[in-house]
Amino acid sequence: MREPRVIVIGNGMVGYKFCEKLKSKSDFFKLIVFGEESRRAYDRVHLSEYFNGKDEEDLSLSTANWYHDLDIKLYLNNPIVSIDRENKTVRDLSGINHGYDFLVFATGSAAFVPSIPGIEKEGVFVYRTIDDLDLIKAYAKKAKKASVIGGGLLGLEAAKALIDLGIEQTDIIEFAPGLMPRQIDPAGSRILVSKLTALGLQIHLNKNTTSIAGEACISEMKFADGSVMETDMLVISAGIKPRDELAKDCGIITGPRGGIVVDDRMQTNDSCIFAIGECALHAEQIYGLVAPGYDMAEVLAANLSGDNKTFSGFDMSTKLKLIGVDVASFGDNFIQEPDCRTIIFENKHKGIYKRLNISNCGQYLLGGILIGDAAAYNMLLQTTNNRILLSENPEELIMGTRSAENDGAAGITALPDSALICSCEGVTKGDICKSVSEGGCENLDDIKKCTKAGTGCGGCMPMVKDLMLHTMKAQGKYLRNVVCEHFQYSRQELYDLIHIHQLKSYDTVLTELGKGDGCETCKPLVSSLLASLWNEMILKKGNDTAQDSNDRFLANIQKGGSYSVVPRVPGGEITPDKLIVIGNVAKKYHLYTKITGGQRIDMFGAHLNDLPLIWEELIAAGFESGHAYGKGLRTVKSCVGSTWCRFGLHDSVSFAIRIEERYRGIRAPHKFKSAVSGCIRECAEAQSKDFGIIATEKGWNLYVCGNGGSKPQHALLLASDLDSDTCIQYIDRFLMFYIRTADPLTRTATWLNKMEGGMDYLRNVVVNDSLGMAATWEEEIESLIAAYKCEWKEAVENPAIRKRFSHFVNSPEEKDPSIEFVEMRGQKRTPDWKIA
Amino acid sequence: MTETTKWMAACRVEDAAENGGVCVKSGEEQIALFYFTRRNEWYATQNECPHRKQMALSRGMIGTLTDEPKVACPFHKKNFSLKTGECLNGDECAIKTYPVKVENGTVYIALKSTR
Ligand code: SRM
Ligand SMILES: Cc1cc2nc3c(=O)[nH]c(=O)nc-3n(C[C@H](O)[C@H](O)[C@H](O)COP(=O)(O)OP(=O)(O)OC[C@H]3O[C@@H](n4cnc5c(N)ncnc54)[C@H](O)[C@@H]3O)c2cc1C
Ligand code: SF4
Numbered sequence: 001m002r003e004p005r006v007i008v009i010g011n012g013m014v015g016y017k018f019c020e021k022l023k024s025k026s027d028f029f030k031l032i033v034f035g036e037e038s039r040r041a042y043d044r045v046h047l048s049e050y051f052n053g054k055d056e057e058d059l060s061l062s063t064a065n066w067y068h069d070l071d072i073k074l075y076l077n078n079p080i081v082s083i084d085r086e087n088k089t090v091r092d093l094s095g096i097n098h099g100y101d102f103l104v105f106a107t108g109s110a111a112f113v114p115s116i117p118g119i120e121k122e123g124v125f126v127y128r129t130i131d132d133l134d135l136i137k138a139y140a141k142k143a144k145k146a147s148v149i150g151g152g153l154l155g156l157e158a159a160k161a162l163i164d165l166g167i168e169q170t171d172i173i174e175f176a177p178g179l180m181p182r183q184i185d186p187a188g189s190r191i192l193v194s195k196l197t198a199l200g201l202q203i204h205l206n207k208n209t210t211s212i213a214g215e216a217c218i219s220e221m222k223f224a225d226g227s228v229m230e231t232d233m234l235v236i237s238a239g240i241k242p243r244d245e246l247a248k249d250c251g252i253i254t255g256p257r258g259g260i261v262v263d264d265r266m267q268t269n270d271s272c273i274f275a276i277g278e279c280a281l282h283a284e285q286i287y288g289l290v291a292p293g294y295d296m297a298e299v300l301a302a303n304l305s306g307d308n309k310t311f312s313g314f315d316m317s318t319k320l321k322l323i324g325v326d327v328a329s330f331g332d333n334f335i336q337e338p339d340c341r342t343i344i345f346e347n348k349h350k351g352i353y354k355r356l357n358i359s360n361c362g363q364y365l366l367g368g369i370l371i372g373d374a375a376a377y378n379m380l381l382q383t384t385n386n387r388i389l390l391s392e393n394p395e396e397l398i399m400g401t402r403s404a405e406n407d408g409a410a411g412i413t414a415l416p417d418s419a420l421i422c423s424c425e426g427v428t429k430g431d432i433c434k435s436v437s438e439g440g441c442e443n444l445d446d447i448k449k450c451t452k453a454g455t456g457c458g459g460c461m462p463m464v465k466d467l468m469l470h471t472m473k474a475q476g477k478y479l480r481n482v483v484c485e486h487f488q489y490s491r492q493e494l495y496d497l498i499h500i501h502q503l504k505s506y507d508t509v510l511t512e513l514g515k516g517d518g519c520e521t522c523k524p525l526v527s528s529l530l531a532s533l534w535n536e537m538i539l540k541k542g543n544d545t546a547q548d549s550n551d552r553f554l555a556n557i558q559k560g561g562s563y564s565v566v567p568r569v570p571g572g573e574i575t576p577d578k579l580i581v582i583g584n585v586a587k588k589y590h591l592y593t594k595i596t597g598g599q600r601i602d603m604f605g606a607h608l609n610d611l612p613l614i615w616e617e618l619i620a621a622g623f624e625s626g627h628a629y630g631k632g633l634r635t636v637k638s639c640v641g642s643t644w645c646r647f648g649l650h651d652s653v654s655f656a657i658r659i660e661e662r663y664r665g666i667r668a669p670h671k672f673k674s675a676v677s678g679c680i681r682e683c684a685e686a687q688s689k690d691f692g693i694i695a696t697e698k699g700w701n702l703y704v705c706g707n708g709g710s711k712p713q714h715a716l717l718l719a720s721d722l723d724s725d726t727c728i729q730y731i732d733r734f735l736m737f738y739i740r741t742a743d744p745l746t747r748t749a750t751w752l753n754k755m756e757g758g759m760d761y762l763r764n765v766v767v768n769d770s771l772g773m774a775a776t777w778e779e780e781i782e783s784l785i786a787a788y789k790c791e792w793k794e795a796v797e798n799p800a801i802r803k804r805f806s807h808f809v810n811s812p813e814e815k816d817p818s819i820e821f822v823e824m825r826g827q828k829r830t831p832d833w834k835i836a
Numbered sequence: 837m838t839e840t841t842k843w844m845a846a847c848r849v850e851d852a853a854e855n856g857g858v859c860v861k862s863g864e865e866q867i868a869l870f871y872f873t874r875r876n877e878w879y880a881t882q883n884e885c886p887h888r889k890q891m892a893l894s895r896g897m898i899g900t901l902t903d904e905p906k907v908a909c910p911f912h913k914k915n916f917s918l919k920t921g922e923c924l925n926g927d928e929c930a931i932k933t934y935p936v937k938v939e940n941g942t943v944y945i946a947l948k949s950t951r
């Protein structure tokens with residue numbers, strides 16, 4: 001007997017999941033898949049990440065040979081165009097007929113495009129496929145102003161994408177009186193509107209678009225209220241339309257508003273034909289989310305392989321992060337008094353809105369809405385779905401402060417083993433705990449592999465992590481943040497061990513404390529510990545190749561393979577003579593010059609071979625390394641202070657120089673920066689630094705643990721009105737505490753955020769010496785300071801090290817011929833990446 | 837068409853970087869030569885990283901993944917097997933590798949030429 005043939009129409013998320021499930025359950029079928037798009041099924045849920053650096057392959061759900069290896073025949077770019085139910089064949093675009101025994105519709109849906117006059121104009125897009133995104137990206141280059149029709153989930157996501165593409169102004173047009181009308185209530189919508197407006201989006205509610213005007217391309221939109229708005233492009237996100245056209249043509253029953261009608265076993269009115277995913281209409285409901293689609297795929301795969309499963313509807317709870325704003329709804333989110341009692345928490349100042357709907361008996365949570373802070377989402381969803389009895393004060397569920405961690409643990413213990421944690425993959429609490437207690441999983445990756453939890457939308461990961469930690473703790477396992485496969489220690493443990501054993505090179509550390517032959521994670525980490533402990537020349541033989549590439553060549557590698565040169569300019573103060581030296585050196589070696597954000601000058605585009613020559617000249621003129629490449633002190637910025645400024649209280653420049661010269665060259669888990677301002681006007685931006693100092697009438701205020709970067713955080717006041725020496729004493733202790741205890745690549749702000757007890761604890765350690773370590777630390781830092789030498793000076797003077805600065809080992813004089821530059825505004829720059 | 841192997845003298849053992857790489861010029865080509873001293877092994881690969889076509893692999897850190905010797909590109913830390921040239925992050929394409937031998941303190945790299 002020939003194996004039965006299953007043909008799947010559509011290679012989207014659900015079609016793919018069906019193939020995976022069917023193949024894992026049975027080898028009995030021949031699977032043939034037709035996809036209309038040109039690429040293998042990809043993660044549509046994370047489509048927008050295509051604009052944030054992810055490419056096609058990153059989004060793809062499988063590797064190229066996955067289909068081949070599982071013996072699945074995949075046709076791409078080849079939609080099915082008609083179906084002959086009598087002869088049980090489908091016809092593809094190229095006109096070939098293929099016979100089937102079972103036929104599965106996984107055709108998903110298309111964006112719903114309302115019939116507005118002018119909608120066909122150039123510059124109007126939908127947001128559904130990677131191809132759509134490519135078109136939008138190309139067009140956005142010449143657009144300044146964009147609009148989105150639809151203020152639902154997809155519309156907001158499209159608006160965010162437009163912001164990411166650099167469009168200056170984006171307007172959202174919504175027909176309904178509120179945003180996300182399916183998920184949130186009017187009060188929630190108001191908070192969301194104010195948050196999004198603050199982020200630069202213009203939101204228009206109750207607005208009905210009547211026509212789109214423009215020559216060939218869109219140039220303006222007209223509305224029912226008579227108003228008109230100019231726009232360069234438009235993205236339509238007004239809802240979805242199930243792709244049921246093929247089914248309809250061959251007499252399969254579809255719903256009046258679209259969708260292929262299926263029963264609980266995903267069967268249509270033809271017993272050989274099924275539909276799953278967004279094209280299926282089950283109990284008069286279309287599910288526009290991926291988790292129910294995956295559940296349908298499971299049900300159908302099980303039934304085809306002889307099992308008996310049914311689909312009984314699905315929870316539409318969702319949690320999203322829109323433009324950095326959490327939005328979640330769960331359970332019965334819209335039920336109102338008198339059918340329930342509601343608890344509402346609203347904080348307009350911070351843009352937080354939370355609503356809980358509680359049964360009239362006060363015992364159960366029925367559903368709710370969270371905006372601005374959805375940390376409690378997983379727990380609330382579980383409380384609803386598992387009908388967990390509420391405490392006397394259910395408001396604590398949303399008012400609970402930061403001690404949520406303990407509550408979280410208490411919360412997960414209360415869950416039954418059957419609680420569904422990952423709804424995309426149908427993984428329960430029991431499955432996850434078992435994978436840890438019996439399956440030996442000890443990290444999230446293992447759990448993902450073993451149970452598939454978190455491989456869909458990933459929203460359950462925080463809860464999976466809590467469950468993992470909880471189970472491991474219950475088993476008495478000691479949890480450690482180990483470095484990598486070569487060291488079964490945390491950074492802090494390694495620090496202590498290297499100290500105790502007095503180890504001085506990467507190789508001996510690896511031999512004594514680790515296993516295997518190292519990697520790019522542990523090498524820089526151990527090198528940094530060695531530097532923090534002993535402050536010896538980092539390029540000492542044997543340690544040189546254990547440095548990160550930038551440290552190995554004492555310069556930051558740039559696009560194209562050239563390097564940058566950044567001499568230290570303490571406090572940003574520089575003499576005219578030194579400026580002239582920089583100018584002359586840059587001219588001589590053809591370097592691009594730029595004032596950095598750190599109050600000094602960067603010279604870019606140096607050949608590796610030229611670095612020692614350049615530094616020789618700089619050092620002769622009194623410069624030293626600026627450590628722009630190392631994880632250590634970067635800059636101490638200053639404002640001009642009392643020497644010139646009419647408001648200056650103290651000499652901030654002198655103090656900045658003193659600090660920069662004190663801590664230069666000290667290596668730490670991450671780079672650290674500082675600044676000194678001469679008064680509270682704060683022109684040096686000290687409060688955005690790892691430690692920042694601001695002059696007061698009586699002395700200095702010391703702020704710690706701030707940073708700029710991608711997640712800016714203000715520094716917090718550690719101590720006030722200090723004299724200069726006490727201020728330095730506190731910084732000494734603070735830095736050594738940080739160097740000893742922070743995780744790798746953790747800036748001070750993140751270190752503090754993870755510290756139990758937070759700022760109060762830190763202050764106690766630094767100011768009141770609660771750990772009794774102050775004297776040791778002060779001694780240690782003095783020895784680091786005493787050991788300081790300019791690395792570049794040592795490098796140019798030591799022939800063995802200097803020799804390393806040539807590109808070709810067999811032609812030391814020759815520079816890398818592959819390095820190219822192009823001209824811009826009278827200087828040079830690197831050409832764009834050559835993409836493979 | 838026959839394949840012949842030509843051994844090119846690349847450098848002296850003491851010129852190579854211990855537990856790291858150096859770059860060798862071979863006509864128009866650039867070859868990264870690695871001396872994995874800890875394992876007493878030598879490897880050679882193309883110097884160009886296929887990810888963004890940067891001449892950089894010789895400046896990368898070497899190490900192992902379980903027991904597979906590898907190099908991490910200094911630019912975006914893509915990993916390549918030193919044995920097979922395969923990209924260990926699954927995505928980028930593989931790199932060329934060359935046999936290496938050491939005789940009398942000189943390191944040789946095998947260049948294949950077809951004619
Ligand atoms: C050159 C400079 C930009 C400029 O032209 O102005 C720059 C250039 C780089 N920055 Fe920066 N940052 C520069 C000032 C800043 C500032 C502004 C400041 O210091 O006041 C910030 C925000 C303040 C802060 O750090 O808190 C800044 C936040 C970052 C971050 C994000 C850090 C974070 O904790 O989020 C990175 C990424 C990292 O370090 O992991 C980064 C990383 C980098 C790297 C090292 C990226 C890289 O690996 O190639 C760039 C090195 C270029 C080079 O070869 O020198 N740069 N960078 C500035 C050099 C200042 C200097 O004189 O040393
Ligand atoms: C921007 C965006 C964000 C989203 N965010 C979320 C989210 O956060 N959470 C969530 O749960 N869901 C989200 N979704 C929805 C989710 O992506 C869908 O629910 C899911 O993709 C549905 O899977 P599917 O396989 O049914 O349909 P699809 O993934 O659309 O796949 C259907 C495929 O069938 C093809 N096809 C159609 N007709 C034919 C034919 N005749 N022949 C051959 N092939 C055909 C189509 O081209 C398509 O490739 C989002 C969707 C978008 C667009
Ligand atoms: S902001 Fe980004 S691009 Fe600009 S210098 Fe810093 S790291 Fe480089």
Ligand code: FES
Pocket residue numbers: 885886887888889890909910911912913914
């Ligand atoms: S260029 Fe090598 S990893 Fe990007």
